Amino acid sequence: xxxxxxxxxxxxxxxxxxxxxxxxxxxxxxxxxxxxxxxxxxxxxxxxxxxxxxxxxxxxxxxxxxxxxxxxxxxxxxxxxxxxxxxxxxxxxxxxxxxxxxxxxxxxxxxxxxxxxxxxxxxxxxxxxxxxxxxxxxxxxxxxxxxxxxxxxxxxxxxxxxxxxxxxxxxxxxxxxxxxxxxxxxxxxxxxxxxxxxxxxxxxxxxxxxxxxxxxxxxxxxxxxxxxxxxxxxxxxxxxxxxxxxxxxxxxxxxxxxxxxxxxxxxxxxxxxxxxxxxxxxxxxxxxxxxxxxxxxxxxxxxxxxxxxxxxxxxxxxxxxxxx
Numbered sequence: 196x197x198x199x200x201x202x203x204x205x206x207x208x209x210x211x212x213x214x215x216x217x218x219x220x221x222x223x224x225x226x227x228x229x230x231x232x233x234x235x236x237x238x239x240x241x242x243x244x245x246x247x248x249x250x251x252x253x254x255x256x257x258x259x260x261x262x263x264x265x266x267x268x269x270x271x272x273x274x275x276x277x278x279x280x281x282x283x284x285x286x287x288x289x290x291x292x293x294x295x296x297x298x299x300x301x302x303x304x305x306x307x308x309x310x311x312x313x314x315x316x317x318x319x320x321x322x323x324x325x326x327x328x329x330x331x332x333x334x335x336x337x338x339x340x341x342x343x344x345x346x347x348x349x350x351x352x353x354x355x356x357x358x359x360x361x362x363x364x365x366x367x368x369x370x371x372x373x374x375x376x377x378x379x380x381x382x383x384x385x386x387x388x389x390x391x392x393x394x395x396x397x398x399x400x401x402x403x404x405x406x407x408x409x410x411x412x413x414x415x416x417x418x419x420x421x422x423x424x425x426x427x428x429x430x431x432x433x434x435x436x437x438x439x440x441x442x443x444x445x446x447x448x449x450x451x452x453x454x455x456x457x458x459x460x461x462x463x464x465x466x467x468x469x470x471x472x473x474x475x476x477x478x479x480x481x482x483x484x485x486x487x488x489x490x491x492x493x494x495x496x497x498x499x500x501x502x503x504x505x506x507x508x509x510x511x512x513x514x515x516x517x518x519x
Contacts, residue, residue: 204254204257204258204261206251206254207254207255207256207257207258207259207479208258210247210251210254210255211255211258211259211262211475211478211479212475214234214237214238214241214474214475214478214479214482215230215234215471215474215475215478217233217237218230218231218233218234218236218237218474218478219233219474221233221236221237226388229327229352229386229387229388230470230474231326231327231328231331231348231386231470231473231474231477232327232348232349232351232352232386233474234474234475234477234478234481235327235344235345235348235349235477235478235480235481236349236481237478237481238345238477238478238479238480238481238482238483239345239481239482240481241478241481241482242481242482242483247482251482252482252483255478255479255482256479256482256483258475258479259475259476259479259480260335260476262472262473262475262476262479263331263332263334263335263441263472263473263476264335264439264440264441264444265441265472266328266331266468266469266470266471266472266473266475266476267328267331267332267441267442267444267445267469267473268441268444268445268447268448269448269465269466269468269469269472270328270332270413270416270445270448270469270473271417271444271445271446271447271448271449271451271452272448272449272451272452272457272462272465272466272469273410273413273452273462273465273466273469274410274413274414274449274452275410275452275453276414276449276452276453277453278407278410279407279410279411279414281407282407282408282411283519285518285519286378286408286411286515286518286519287411288514288518289378289382289511289514289515289517289518289519290382290408290411290412290415290514291415292510292514292518293323293382293383293412293507293510293511293514294323294324294412294415294419295323296506296510296514297319297322297323297503297506297507297510298319298320298323298324298419299319300503300506300510301315301318301319301322301323301499301502301503301506302315302316302319304499304502304503304506305318305319305499308495308498308499308502309495310495310496310499311339311340311343312338313337313338313339313340313343314339314340314343314346314347314496314499315499316333316337316339316423317330317333317334317337317339317343317344317346317347318347318350318496318499318500318503319503320332320333320419320420320423321333321347321348321350321351321385322350322351322354322385322500322503322504322507323412323419323507324412324413324415324416324419325385325386325387325409325412325413325416326348326351326355326385326386326387326389327348327351327386327473327477328413328416328473329413329416329419330344330347330348330351331344331473331476331477332416332420332441332442332445333419333420333423334480335439335441336420336423336424336427336439337423337427338427341480341481341483344477344480345480345481346493346496348477350496350497350499350500351385351386352386353497353500354385354500354501354503354504355384355385355386355389356389357504358383358384358385358389358393358504358508359380359384359389359390359392359393361508362376362379362380362383362384362393362508363376363393363394363395363396363397366379366397367396371397372397373397373398373400373401373404374400374401374404375515375519376394376397376401376405377394377397377400377401377402377403377404377405377408378404378405378408378515378519379511379512379515380393380394380401380405380408380409381394381404381405381406381407381408381409381411381412382408382409382412382511382514382515383507383508383510383511383512384409387406387409390405390406390409391405391406393405414449416445417442417445417446417449420439420442421439421442424439424442
């Protein structure tokens, strides 16, 4: 019986596996983008050509949500709460305030530049918390088009690359030390790989601080998704789950990591597995996108990405100056 039920998933898993392998190869050549961004880009390309038939798309769609939710759950094992708490109340207050201002501010900017509500929510989540992983977690609880997911991930790549180029220059110009530079990178730049690249010119100490500050933003993923899920439940008349099950799984994995009983090799395996699963999910979402429609709606989205990036950079710098 189990074999029979698994059989329809096999074609989708095979196609997705090929997409993920190609994404890893591409991200090796362009490390700043990362496997998740490469996966959604390859999915869009594949979905916009005759390479994938409608039957293939349906096969990929059957596995996409399963991969997504499993990947988000395993993401929880990357969060070492004691290391986050060791940052101190000032830095943690700066992180919480920066995430809140960026999230709510991006929603307001989305209305101002008139982008779809679903896209604004995804951009707000990705830019304020942790890039493509946050977008992948949020897309399951909001009304959105598949093209909105692809656009939001593309914006994370574009403007995260912009931030990692600009932030070290400004830090050097203003004479910031390694700790302040690392904190600013961790609190403001979108993806983990981009955070490392932004903090790198200031040295290894800056990178270490940047990664911990970045993970403190990731801690806020579950409450933000849960709050938005509750708001969507009210908006849809009670049809959306109050707290998605995969968010509870994410919190459970954070708790498991907090016990200190998980060996280092298991954490490394879980980190790789989470990235593979999320890359597969984003490849699947990309396959459902039509490139022509995505490009036609790009101008306002690009403006939103720019404004949100400037907002998070300014707010992160200001809150760190005020609280640390």
